Amino acid sequence: MPTDPRDAYAGDPELGEPFDDEPEDAPGARVSDYPATVTTTTAPALIPPARPGLPLADWWESLRGRWGEFERRRPTWRWPLRRTAFAPRRVEVDYRDRISVATWMVMLGLGASLLLRLPGIELGFWALGSPVSIPFTGTLLSAGFLAIMAAAGAESVVTVHPWFAARPRARTRTWSFWTLPMALTIISTVLLPLAATPLIQVLALVLSALLLGSAYYGLFATVERGRPGFRRARFLLDALAYGSALLLFLFVYQTRTRSLLSGTLVAVIAVLLAAEMLRSATDRSSMALTYGGIIGLVLGQVTWALNYWVLPGLTGGLLLLLIFYLLVGIAQQGLQGRLTRRVLLEFGVFGVVALALIAAVGPGFRFAP
Secondary structure, X not given: OOOOHHHHHHHOHHHOOOOOOOOOOXXXXXHHHOOOOOOOOOOOOOOOOOOOXXXXXXHHHHHHHHHHHHHHHOOOOHHHXXXXXXXXXXXXXXXXXXXXXXXXXXXXXXXXXXXXXXXXEEEEEEEOOEEEEEEEOHHHHHHHHHHHHHHHHHHHHHOOOHHHHOOHHHHHHHHHHOHHHHHHHHHHHHHHHHOOOXXXXXXXXXXXXXXXXXXXXXXXXXXXXXXXXXXXXXXXXXXXXXXXXXXXXXXXXXXXXXXXXXXXXXXXXXXXXXXXXXXXXXXXHHHHHHHHHHHHHHHHHHHHHHOOEOOOHHHHXXXXXXXXXXXXXXXXXXXXXXXXXXXXXXXHXXXXXXXXXXXXXXXXXXXXX
16 A cells, blocks of 8 residues: 555556645655655646546546536635626616707707808709709708707617617617607708898707707607606697698798609608607507508698699698698597597588688689699
C-alpha cells in the first residue's frame, strides 16, 4: 500500500497528475523520502492530459466527470448575482412627456419652414391621353416632411398606452392614429406663410401647438373605450377631424385642377379621416378601413361632379363636408348596430336643412355652359 499521496495518482492513469503544491524535490531525492503522514487538500486537474495509452472515449468521459465535479464545487451565490445584474428593467414612460416632445419638434419644424424656403419641383406625366403636371412647391414639401414627423409623434404617444403594452401584436393597427396629427400639421404649414405680420405668425404657431397637443392627448385617451374621459376626448377629436376635413377640401377644391387629381386627393383625405373617426366604433381596423374606403370613393365621385359646376371654393368645400358628415355618421351607427329607419330619417332631415342653408347663404347653383 503506497504511503505517498502521489503514488495513488500513479496507480490510476485516469486521475492524471496531482496539483504540485509541495516543495520541489531536490536533485537526486527519492519520493519515499517524504513522511508517510503528509496529506494534500488539492483537487485533481480539471482537464486531464490525454495519454497515448488512454482511449479517446475514456479520456472524454473522464473530462466530463471532472467538469461535473468542478461545477458542484463552485460557489452557488455567484449565479443569482450575475442573473440579476443583467435582468431587464421595465421603465415606466409618461405619455405627457412624449406629447410635449412630439409637439415641440413639430413646432420647431414649422418655425424653420418660415425661415427656410425649399426649392420646388414639378412632376409631369401622361394620363388618359393628356399631359398632367403636378407642381410640388417648397411649402408642400415642408408640409409632407412635417406630416411624417407628426405621425411619428402620434406613434410614440399611443404605443406607451397600457392597452398596446399588453398586446404587442396590436401595434400594427396604430396607423389610424396618424391621420389627424398629419392633417393638422399640413394645414398649419400651408396657412402660416399667409399670415400678414410676424406677430400673427407667432400666435398661429401657439394655436397650432395647442391644437396638436390636444389631438395627441385625445388620441391617447381614446385608445381604449370605456375609460374615464373617453367621450370628451372623442368629441374633441371629431371636432378637429371635421374642421380639418373642411379646410383640406377647400385647399383641393380651390385649385380647380383636373378631376383626376382633385377627386383622388379628396378621396384619400376622406378615407384617412373617416378611418380615424370610425376606429372607436369597432375593434376591427379592417372594417373601419373598408367603410372609410367607401366614403372616400363617394367623395371622389362627388368632387368629379362638382368640377362641372361654377361654385365658389367655400360652397364646394361645405358641400363636400356635408356629404362627408352624413356618410361618417351613418357608418358609425351601422358599425355600432344602431342604424334604424328613425336614424336614417334624422340624417336625411339634417342633410336637407344643411343643404338649404348652404344654398341660401352661398351663391346659387348653375350648370357651367
